[in-house]
Amino acid sequence: MTMPFGYVSPEQAMKDRADFARKNVAKGRPLVAVVYEGGVLLAAENPSRTLHKISEIYDRIAFAGVGKYNEFDSLRTAGVRIADLKGYQYSREDVDARSLANAYAQHLGQIFTHEMKPLEVEILVAEVGLEVGTDQLFHILYDGTVVDEQRFTVLGGDADTISDRIKAAYTEAMALGPAVRAAVGALAGPDRQISPSELEVAVLDRGNGRRAFRRLDPPELTTLLST
Amino acid sequence: MSLPVFGAGQDPGPSFSELLRRSGAASPVAPGPPGPSAAVHVPHGTTIVAIRYADGVVMAGDRRATEGYSIAHRAIEKVYPADRHSGVSIAGAAGFAVEMVKLFQTELEHYEKVEGVALSLEGKANKLGQMVRANLGMAMEGLAVVPIYAGYDLRRRTGRIFKYDITGGRYEEDDFHATGSGGRDARTTIKLGYREDMDREGAIELAIEGLYQAADEDSATGGPDVVRGIYPTVATITEGGFERVGDAEVAERFQALIARKSAEGQPR
Numbered sequence: 096m097t098m099p100f101g102y103v104s105p106e107q108a109m110k111d112r113a114d115f116a117r118k119n120v121a122k123g124r125p126l127v128a129v130v131y132e133g134g135v136l137l138a139a140e141n142p143s144r145t146l147h148k149i150s151e152i153y154d155r156i157a158f159a160g161v162g163k164y165n166e167f168d169s170l171r172t173a174g175v176r177i178a179d180l181k182g183y184q185y186s187r188e189d190v191d192a193r194s195l196a197n198a199y200a201q202h203l204g205q206i207f208t209h210e211m212k213p214l215e216v217e218i219l220v221a222e223v224g225l226e227v228g229t230d231q232l233f234h235i236l237y238d239g240t241v242v243d244e245q246r247f248t249v250l251g252g253d254a255d256t257i258s259d260r261i262k263a264a265y266t267e268a269m270a271l272g273p274a275v276r277a278a279v280g281a282l283a284g285p286d287r288q289i290s291p292s293e294l295e296v297a298v299l300d301r302g303n304g305r306r307a308f309r310r311l312d313p314p315e316l317t318t319l320l321s322t
Numbered sequence: 323m324s325l326p327v328f329g330a331g332q333d334p335g336p337s338f339s340e341l342l343r344r345s346g347a348a349s350p351v352a353p354g355p356p357g358p359s360a361a362v363h364v365p366h367g368t369t370i371v372a373i374r375y376a377d378g379v380v381m382a383g384d385r386r387a388t389e390g391y392s393i394a395h396r397a398i399e400k401v402y403p404a405d406r407h408s409g410v411s412i413a414g415a416a417g418f419a420v421e422m423v424k425l426f427q428t429e430l431e432h433y434e435k436v437e438g439v440a441l442s443l444e445g446k447a448n449k450l451g452q453m454v455r456a457n458l459g460m461a462m463e464g465l466a467v468v469p470i471y472a473g474y475d476l477r478r479r480t481g482r483i484f485k486y487d488i489t490g491g492r493y494e495e496d497d498f499h500a501t502g503s504g505g506r507d508a509r510t511t512i513k514l515g516y517r518e519d520m521d522r523e524g525a526i527e528l529a530i531e532g533l534y535q536a537a538d539e540d541s542a543t544g545g546p547d548v549v550r551g552i553y554p555t556v557a558t559i560t561e562g563g564f565e566r567v568g569d570a571e572v573a574e575r576f577q578a579l580i581a582r583k584s585a586e587g588q589p590r
Contacts, residue, residue, distance in 0.1 A: 150435070150438070172436055173325045174325075176436075179341070179428055180342070180347065181323060183425070184347060198325045
């Protein structure tokens with residue numbers, strides 16, 4: 096059989112796309128999510144006060160993204176839309192992270208195989224449960240792969256190194272202070288400090304009423320980091 | 323459900339009702355078909371009040387829904403939080419009203435999440451006006467919904483009250499407002515007892531008295547139901563946000579009111 100001119104094997108095509116996406120995602124700064132006693136903590140290095148990497152999707156669900164801002168931000172908006180539509184048409188209780196993560200995975204997978212270029216993003220859907228031990232983290236890659244994590248996860252470049260650092264500092268049901276220090280310490284590494292104004296940190300707080308999502312502002316963050 | 327993704331020019335922006343339309347879900351408050359009606363008996367909510375005081379606004383509503391001459395529900399809620407710093411209370415066709423509140427709440431939260439900032443109090447009040455106007459067709463059939471919107475304006479640092487007519491006309495009230503079938507009686511009572519910069523207790527007491535007098539004159543407004551322990555819904559909205567006044571506190575105030583009225587003797 097003669098190969099047509101310009102033939103690229105499916106293996107090669109998929110590999111090229113994956114390399115392209117992975118390389119561009121790794122360029123951005125990483126983000127970590129840690130399950131602590133009161134819920135889920137999300138932290139990222141982000142000098143901007145207005146262009147968020149971490150945001151609220153629904154009552155108990157948060158979104159985080161790394162990579163190309165416009166791409167993960169439109170995924171965020173779509174997530175808010177699907178959640179609000181579902182909660183309005185059925186009930187607020189029927190909105191859950193698992194089905195949202197599946198919708199994202201379908202969408203990313205579809206784009207990865209059918210479009211000109213894959214999305215250069217890595218996203219996280221986190222849900223705080225009603226009780227300790229029922230929180231969920233869904234880590235979704237540019238090709239639609241979903242990884243379900245129990246304790247913590249790292250998005251973006253240098254994930255393995257940061258993961259190892261968190262693993263070393265992590266204990267079950269840790270309080271918010273130690274969780275913040277573990278997360279920020281893992282992002283910074285042993286050789287540098289990240290100032291609170293360079294950080295974007297938010298929590299899904301079980302004790303925050305109907306809307307669990309809450310941002311930690313620099314003063315609160317300073318206190319948590321220094322104790 | 324698959325991810326709702328829209329092409330350029332199709333994007334609904336931060337509006338939830340627009341999103342409902344674009345995603346093919348029917349508009350929940352569609353204009354009604356023309357035809358004979360007005361006599362349709364559906365549950366109607368009755369009296370609601372709002373009073374501005376030193377720290378913000380107090381909102382209250384009785385608990386009765388009527389269907390013609392019958393009582394449809396004894397413990398319906400007419401005062402709802404619209405978001406953290408505002409509340410909406412409703413009088414009129416209960417089915418539409420409750421749906422309108424739900425859509426309004428979703429609308430405000432949706433905007434806040436998509437845009438990353440909340441609407442101004444003025445913006446929220448205008449949005450509610452548009453929703454009341456969208457119901458005009460049904461209002462002409464006798465199924466009007468007339469809300470009161472009140473909130474704490476974080477920019478101006480004061481409580482504000484907005485009233486509406488069935489066409490969606492929006493008017494700001496300086497001090498207080500009451501509407502629904504017993505609204506006029508409640509309004510008169512509040513007018514006589516109103517003072518500038520009342521404290522929380524004074525404002526709650528006046529709101530309760532307004533509802534009491536409305537129930538005294540209007541058969542569709544429910545009075546305090548001591549036997550079942552059903553009392554009006556009361557909420558305060560201050561810088562700290564929307565807060566329901568506990569049933570125990572409302573019951574206590576009502577008992578004090580009843581004791582005072584019994585001692586004074588009510589004119590027959």
